[in-house]
Amino acid sequence: xxxxxxxxxxxxxxxxxxxxxxxxxxxxxxxxxxxxxxxxxxxxxxxxxxxxxxxxxxxxxxxxxxxxxxxxxxxxxxxxxxxxxxxxxxxxxxxxxxxxxxxxxxxxxxxxxxxxxx
Amino acid sequence: xxxxxxxxxxxxxxxxxxxxxxxxxxxxxxxxxxxxxxxxxxxxxxxxxxxxxxxxxxxxxxxxxxxxxxxxxxxxxxxxxxxxxxxxxxxxxxxxxxxxxxxxxxxxxxxxxxx
Numbered sequence: 001x002x003x004x005x006x007x008x009x010x011x012x013x014x015x016x017x018x019x020x021x022x023x024x025x026x027x028x029x030x031x032x033x034x035x036x037x038x039x040x041x042x043x044x045x046x047x048x049x050x051x052x053x054x055x056x057x058x059x060x061x062x063x064x065x066x067x068x069x070x071x072x073x074x075x076x077x078x079x080x081x082x083x084x085x086x087x088x089x090x091x092x093x094x095x096x097x098x099x100x101x102x103x104x105x106x107x108x109x110x111x112x113x114x115x116x117x118x
Numbered sequence: 119x120x121x122x123x124x125x126x127x128x129x130x131x132x133x134x135x136x137x138x139x140x141x142x143x144x145x146x147x148x149x150x151x152x153x154x155x156x157x158x159x160x161x162x163x164x165x166x167x168x169x170x171x172x173x174x175x176x177x178x179x180x181x182x183x184x185x186x187x188x189x190x191x192x193x194x195x196x197x198x199x200x201x202x203x204x205x206x207x208x209x210x211x212x213x214x215x216x217x218x219x220x221x222x223x224x225x226x227x228x229x230x231x232x233x
Contacts, residue, residue: 004160035221043207045161045224091160104149104213105174106222108160 003027004092004109012115013082020067021077021112023092029053033095034075035106036066040088048090051075082116089113120144122225124210130231136198139228143192143212151222152185152195153209161209167193200232 005024013019025034036048051059051066059066067076079086090113093106123142131137143150148169153161164183166174169190178185182201187193197204207229211222 037224043227043229045209045211047221047223050221093160105151105163105166106161106211108162110160111158 003107004094006092006109006112008112009110010113010115012117015084015116015118016081018078018080019082019114021079021090021092021114023075023077023109025073025075025092025094027073027094027096029096031097034066034068035093035095036064036077037091037093038088039091039111045091049077079114084116084118087114087116120223122210122212122223124225124228126228127226128229130233131200132233133202134199136196137200137230138197139195139208139210141193141195141210141225143210144223147212147214147223148190149213150187150193151211152193153211155207155209155227157206164195200230202232205230205232
């Protein structure tokens, strides 16, 4: 079963508008971490934001916020005031304790390509 | 700002040749990861090191891929022989081990094309 699901292959947004990128996850662990990374065409993975499973408040980092709904197992990324430089691939990822050999690795979704129009 | 160094950035090779990628993690990071990313997909873990020990290589095609981190610092990922399906981006990342909130920092990647 897929652990991280990103159902939007591509999204378009007008410059200065807000956009939400969807992410759902599946885990039986009570303790886990959720991450969003941005990957421009250059290929490097850039960390954007982190949400811990026990964090009661939604994480925010500048123009990025994470809409965390634990009961629904969703962790959507909201980008406010989109900029042309936000055009990139965005990945949702989860880190679980797991135990044994799987501790600490990130499991990624398939990604969403975001295109910001002027 | 500390970076994860990877080389080469680009590699073109012919099928059945050997290829190697090198990664130097952020100083002090005990955990090192090699991910493979096929174009248009999310990265998938190939191997995870804790210091010099392999803790997860369940997705590493061991008949042709090998990875080592001899002194618990830098690491090499080797493919021999390369196949057409190995064309991908190979990403190295490192992190402190605990806690879960520790971010994986990625290198710029090594893009492999097998002809």
